[in-house]
Amino acid sequence: MTMAHSAPTAAPVLPSRGRLRPLGLDEVRITGGFWAERQSVNAAASLGHIAHWLEREGWIRNFDLIATGELAGERRGREFSDSEVYKFLEAMAWEIGRTGDLELESRFRAVVTRVARAQDADGYLNTKFGHPGQPPRWSDLQWGHELYCVGHLLQAAVARARTRPDADDGLVAIARRAADNVCETFGPDGIDGLCGHPEIEAALVEFARTTGDDRYLGQAALFVDRRGTGRLGDVEWGREYFQDETPVREATVLRGHAVRANYLAAGAVDVAAETDDPGLMKAVRDQWRNTVARRTYITGGQGSRHQDEAFGEDWVLPADRAYSETCAGVGSVMLAWRLLLASGDSGYADLIERTLFNVVSTSPAADGRQFYYTNTLHRRELGTVPDGDRPSIRAAAAGRAPWFEVSCCPTNVARTLASLAAYVATTDDEGLQIHQYVPGTIVHRPVDGPERRVTLTTAYPEDGQIRVRIDSDDDRPWTLSLRVPGWADQGATVTIDGETRPAAPGYATERRSWRRGDEVVLSLPLAPRFTYPDARIDAVRGCVAVERGPLVFAVESVDLSGGGNVDELLVDTRQPPMVAGGRVVVCCRRLDPSDHHWPYAGGEAASATATRGDLLEVPLIAYHAWANRGPSTMRVWIPTI
Amino acid sequence: MTMAHSAPTAAPVLPSRGRLRPLGLDEVRITGGFWAERQSVNAAASLGHIAHWLEREGWIRNFDLIATGELAGERRGREFSDSEVYKFLEAMAWEIGRTGDLELESRFRAVVTRVARAQDADGYLNTKFGHPGQPPRWSDLQWGHELYCVGHLLQAAVARARTRPDADDGLVAIARRAADNVCETFGPDGIDGLCGHPEIEAALVEFARTTGDDRYLGQAALFVDRRGTGRLGDVEWGREYFQDETPVREATVLRGHAVRANYLAAGAVDVAAETDDPGLMKAVRDQWRNTVARRTYITGGQGSRHQDEAFGEDWVLPADRAYSETCAGVGSVMLAWRLLLASGDSGYADLIERTLFNVVSTSPAADGRQFYYTNTLHRRELGTVPDGDRPSIRAAAAGRAPWFEVSCCPTNVARTLASLAAYVATTDDEGLQIHQYVPGTIVHRPVDGPERRVTLTTAYPEDGQIRVRIDSDDDRPWTLSLRVPGWADQGATVTIDGETRPAAPGYATERRSWRRGDEVVLSLPLAPRFTYPDARIDAVRGCVAVERGPLVFAVESVDLSGGGNVDELLVDTRQPPMVAGGRVVVCCRRLDPSDHHWPYAGGEAASATATRGDLLEVPLIAYHAWANRGPSTMRVWIPTI
Incomplete structure (x- = not known):
């Protein structure tokens, strides 16, 4: 199956x-813009940073110490630290698949070799349990994270198998032995338990998909079915903490x-x-x-x-x-x-x-x-x-x-x-769906037809125009579907052959026999907008947020003249948010609260929002970019006048 | 000193x-009403309930096991469970002082005897540390609570010394040995440390006041001065967790x-x-x-x-x-x-x-x-x-x-x-101050004058009238001071000799040569009132609470007809809260929220408070009394229309 x-x-x-x-x-490439920049930083800085800390904290060395038998009892790192090594392997596997980085390939192999040596003969692999001086295997399903760690090992192996199917590093074989050990231990005739932290479930299914072995799927289904039955026991925060209620x-x-x-x-x-x-x-x-x-x-x-x-x-x-x-x-x-x-x-x-x-x-x-x-x-x-x-x-x-x-x-x-x-994109029998907008290329070869090539050109989310150019010919029609985000419910348009039509949230579709050079332009409305919360959200009653396209904005204290307090701003919603000097700006007044010895009082005056000073134009910052300019205060939801 | x-x-x-x-x-007796009822329940039910659970959980037995040497390593209860035994002793000591209950006296003595046997020769007393199989004494100042436990032991002894100064049960001697051990261990030349949980500080001062030995005061001052200097080290929640930053x-x-x-x-x-x-x-x-x-x-x-x-x-x-x-x-x-x-x-x-x-x-x-x-x-x-x-x-x-x-x-x-x-009451060179209102009696003999007797008659907080009758004669004038609560800032009055005058928050005072039968009547305004929060409290913006006298009220779901949802009420503040059928009642409408797939939207309509149905009269309950009628939902702060 x-x-x-x-x-x-x-x-x-x-x-x-x-x-x-x-x-x-291998089919979609992000060639620039917001996400390519973050992928570059991830490759150039974050992966090395992670490697440094994994070594410094001893979380990779734990595998060496298990292999040599030197790790007896006390070890460095929390009980789930192995999983960080596996997630690092997974990240490297995708990065190698993305760029073919040879130096990274050799670092990847070096870590796999160290992990491999720590695996027990029967496939069990964990540096915290089951060795001399350590608690026995599977002795703490509630908090031990052993199955969770195996899950991340499998995900790393899946990433490797799908990006370098012919690699001889051995990671997939390590994972298979670990997965087999899990199935033998927790199968229908084994321990009737499950892991306090889900992760093994999705991992086993992907591993089944990768290896074609349905045994892993069956084990995943068993783990899903066991959850919610109280097998994990109670904890301070209740069984719903790990969805076992x-x-x-x-x-x-x-x-x-x-x-x-x-x-x-x-x-x-x-x-x-x-x-x-x-x-x-x-x-x-x-x-x-x-x-x-x-x-x-x-x-x-x-x-x-x-x-x-x-x-x-x-x-x-x-x-x-x-x-x-x-x-x-x-x-x-x-x-x-x-x-x-x-x-x-x-x-x-x-x-x-x-x-x-x-x-x-x-x-x-x-x-x-x-x-x-x-x-x-x-x-x-x-x-x-x-x-x-x-x-x-x-x-x-x-x-x-x-x-x-x-x-x-x-x-x-x-x-x-x-x-x-x-x-970014998917395919189905009808054609191609684009879900996320990046500058990039899509190359897809359907099993029964010629290659489909598409180039995306956009400065999204800075700009709302997304150009989708077809770079291949196909005599048979296929459908190009472009997601129109739910937030773009006013003013989104699609332009094809010089003709512009409104596009409602969902997918804007165009079916035709596409020719090289055909172009569809999706325009999403990027005027900044006020967003109001449902009346039932007590915490932000009487506040608005500002959004622009898919980005949530915030007011950060470093943008307030004179070191203002973000908690003293009241936004005037009669003035729509605007873009000025390249920044999203809102009009605010400053709260002028009286200080009382007791903050609750009769009469509405107690909570009235007296203001002082002139209307201020307050620049906002995209929420994701905050806290990059030194210590600051910040708020996304701003009370209204 | x-x-x-x-x-x-x-x-x-x-x-x-x-x-x-x-x-x-011995000078103030509460003879009825709100607090006498709770004192009765405390005496008749809670003390026995606590005794039952302390035995059932093994927290008193820990002392027995230390005495016999049977407690090696693992013990029942958290590291501070000894303190619960001491707080139970303190509660019993006050209760014995209050009522002279002989059966309680014998239970008190039995527990003291069991505690006494666990004390080490040098005065150290703790069932979690310092014995065979246990971590060494003072080895975990951050979390061990050893000094905290000694603090509660001292408080129990102080309660006993002040209510039964001539008792021969030995508790004060036990406490003195433990306090001496603390001073020897943590004095100027001892361990330069302090306890992760403050308590020993106040306890040592009270013990100094009780014993007249300033050494305990000096040790308390040392502990206060040591805090805030980082001696306890860091924890997940930061050093401010135990005020050590x-x-x-x-x-x-x-x-x-x-x-x-x-x-x-x-x-x-x-x-x-x-x-x-x-x-x-x-x-x-x-x-x-x-x-x-x-x-x-x-x-x-x-x-x-x-x-x-x-x-x-x-x-x-x-x-x-x-x-x-x-x-x-x-x-x-x-x-x-x-x-x-x-x-x-x-x-x-x-x-x-x-x-x-x-x-x-x-x-x-x-x-x-x-x-x-x-x-x-x-x-x-x-x-x-x-x-x-x-x-x-x-x-x-x-x-x-x-x-x-x-x-x-x-x-x-x-x-x-x-x-x-x-x-309830205090004295000074000028006279007598009454701070809390209960039906009761006050008998005080100043060092230099005749006994002063006062009887308080009131149904407070159900009723706002408090009658203060003088039951003794004194030729020399003294001042009777009655607290006018801050919430009673409109309409409080004092009546003496048939003359009524307004009373502002603070103390209403009357100085005279009091005669037996003199009466002062304090009237506090008990109409229910809306209370608004300071505009800076984000969590309850746009809400009001209802108070009556010193009591905060709440809406509880069991009072809503048809099993209504407390989170769907909007209070109409144009209608003042009232008392109807013996209940505090407010007028509300029901929120009629639309359900969306995403709870944030453009346009104020998203957070508008559309209502449905007629104006409802919703009865409230005194907050302290909630959750006594089966599972319920509740809120103190109610959004306004």
Whole structure:
């Protein structure tokens, strides 16, 4: 049923059925602009930075010490540190697939060799459990992360198999032995357990897709079915922390730890797709819909609670305590992409765009060597910029940090950026769909027809015009579909052959026998706009945000003359936001609050927003770019006058 | 300098100098009403309930096992479980002082005997550290809570010494040996350290006041001075978690863990009072003022963050994620009471009243056998009521729980309720001050004059009239001072000899040669009122709360006809809140929100508050009484139309 692709597509997710089929890194190239810049920084700075910290913290050396038997008991790094090495391998695999970097290829092989030596004879591979002086294998399913680590090993192997199918480095064989060990240990006759952190589920399905061995799919389905039955036991934050309080098929919304929730849902979609299980697929689609409607920040960020890195209840979306973990953003992209492939609905691509621009790209600093773990929407105090030469022990640090004690985000950003071209376009029997707009090229050879070549030219998201030029001929008609984002519900147009027509959110399609030189121009309205929150979101009642295209904007204190306080601004919504001097600008007044000994009082005067001074023109900054100019305060949601 | 009182006042805090002097349990009796009812439940149910759980969880038995040498390594309870036994002893000591309960006296002695046997020869007393198989003494000052536990032991001994000065149970001697051990270990030539959880500071000062030995005061001053210098090292939540990032004298606001912050500040006031250190006193008064003005909930609750049980930054006061730990409320009362004694400013008594009525009395269920650890101001989901037969592992459980893995709150409530009469009234050279209104009697014998007897008659807070009758004669004039709460800024009056005059917030005073039968009537305005938040509190912008007298009110779902949703109510503030059918009632409309796939949209319509149906009269409930009628949702702050 799941079949190994003889000529694998170099993409992270390859369902054997579904509405759309992905195009890989070998078919889509990003040649410039916003994302190419970030891919360059990722390749030139972040990957080396990650390698440096993995060595410095001893997380790769743990594998050496296991191999030599020197690691007895105490080791460096948290229980899941192996997974960072695997995510680094995955990022390198995609990057090698993207650019063919030979120096990176040799670094990749060196790490694989060190990992290989730590594998036990029966395939078990983990540096924290199961060796002399360590706790026994699988002795802490709640927190041990052993299956989670195997999952990331498999994902690295999948990335390698799809980008360098003939490589002799041995990573796929290592992964296969580890996956076999998991199936033997946790199969129908094995330990009736599951991992506290989902990840193995999606990984096993991809591994099944890559190897053609359905045994891995069966094991993934078993893990999905076991969850929600209380097998993991209780923890301080409740069983919903790891989604073990309600079976996947019965849950109606994502809840608990936001990364775990998204990874699990992604794995469930994979299982549903491969086993043709519409009930399971529908359950996850419903969960996604409710989560996006009631539990997602305007940035696409997810997770409202610091305590357990978790979703809050419906409408609990505090700006100042937004956790919005970078990895939850990555997980949300993973989930939405799978649902997009399954359904073809543009709403999934809308969320991917929003999350990439406003969460994933917010995490790394401009230099690619510091990262946000959480992505608040409101910083009230300047705080202290983390030490650039020490791992931060605080995930919610006041600024980007070079590394963390739990350092899941840097490697997650790296693997996402390196594989980003695979999220741009898809194909189906009718033609080609373009979901994300980048300057780039698409080359696709359908099984039954001539090659299709397309060139995208755009300065998006700085400019709303996207030129799609066809560079190949085809006598048979095919459909070109261009996503019109949900935010572009007023004024989007498509121009073909000099004729312009309005385009509604969804996909603007054109079917014809395309000729070399044909051009379609999509114009998206990029005037900055005020965005209002649903009346049920208590945390930002009476506020507006400003958006322009897919970008969320923010006011940052470094842009206020005289070191103004972002918390004293009231925006005058009678003046629409505008672009002036290259900046998005809004008109504000300053709050003139009286100071009381007690902040609650009778009479509306207590909460009245008296203002002082003249109307100010306040420049905003794209949210993803904030906190690159020294300590600052910031807010996305601004109270209205 | 600090002197043991030859006839000790039975009160928790006995400064040797300051503006006011407390009256003890032997001088003030609460004879009925709101607090007498809670004291009865505390005595009849809570103390036995606590005893049951302390035995069931093995926290008293830990002392037995240390005594017999059977406790090697692993033990039951968290590292601070000894302190719960001590707080239970303290609660019993006050209760015995209050009522003379003989059965309780014998239970008290039995526990003291078991504690005594666990004390090491050199005075060290702890069941978690320092014995075979355990970590060494003082090996984990950051988290070990050893000094914290000694602090609570001293407080228990102080309570005992002040209520039964001639008792032969030995508790004071045990405490003295433990305190001496602390001084020897942590004195100027000892370990240059301090405890991760403040408590020893205030306790040592009280112990100095009780024993007359200034050595304990010196040690307390040393601990206060050491804090804020980074000696404790860093933790995930930053050094401000235990107030170790800024010296007490330099800090401007309470921050970090809210219980730690209040306990530390209370200890610093004690040190400042005894060492006559106006700089230290002013620092804490400023911290208190800023904390109350910007970091305190309308209930008096403190702590905005679940993650680290901590204060948030200024204006971070989310209703739905209010932590407002019961023990932080107790700590806040401890601090405000000390500042009141030092200064005589009524604002401190105002906060005590608010916190007692809306935090401390909210924690216990009506039956006294279940407790809130945290006190949210907004519950959105019904949640699951905790198992009544299991300790809750979640401090922030959806309902009151019988016990917690960290079970600091039940014993803290118990010791506060048992000693509550000591917070009602004070004396000074001029006369008598009444700070809290209860039906009761006050009997005070000044050193240089005849006994003063006063009877208080009131149904407060149900009724605003408080009759103060003088039951003794005195030829020399003295001043009777009655606190007029800050909330009673419109319409409070005092009536004497048939003459009524307005009374402004602060203290209404009357000086005369009082005769038996003289009567003063204070009338406080008890019409329910709307209260608005400062414009800078983002979390409740556009909302009002309803208060009546010192009580904060809430809407609870069980009061909505047809199982309405508290999150769909919009209050019409043009209709003042009223009392109807014995309930406080407000007029509301129901929100009629459209459901969108994405909760952010252009145009104000997105956040407009369309309503449906007729104007509803919605009954409210006193916040302290909520969650006693089955699972419910609740909110204190209600959006306005």
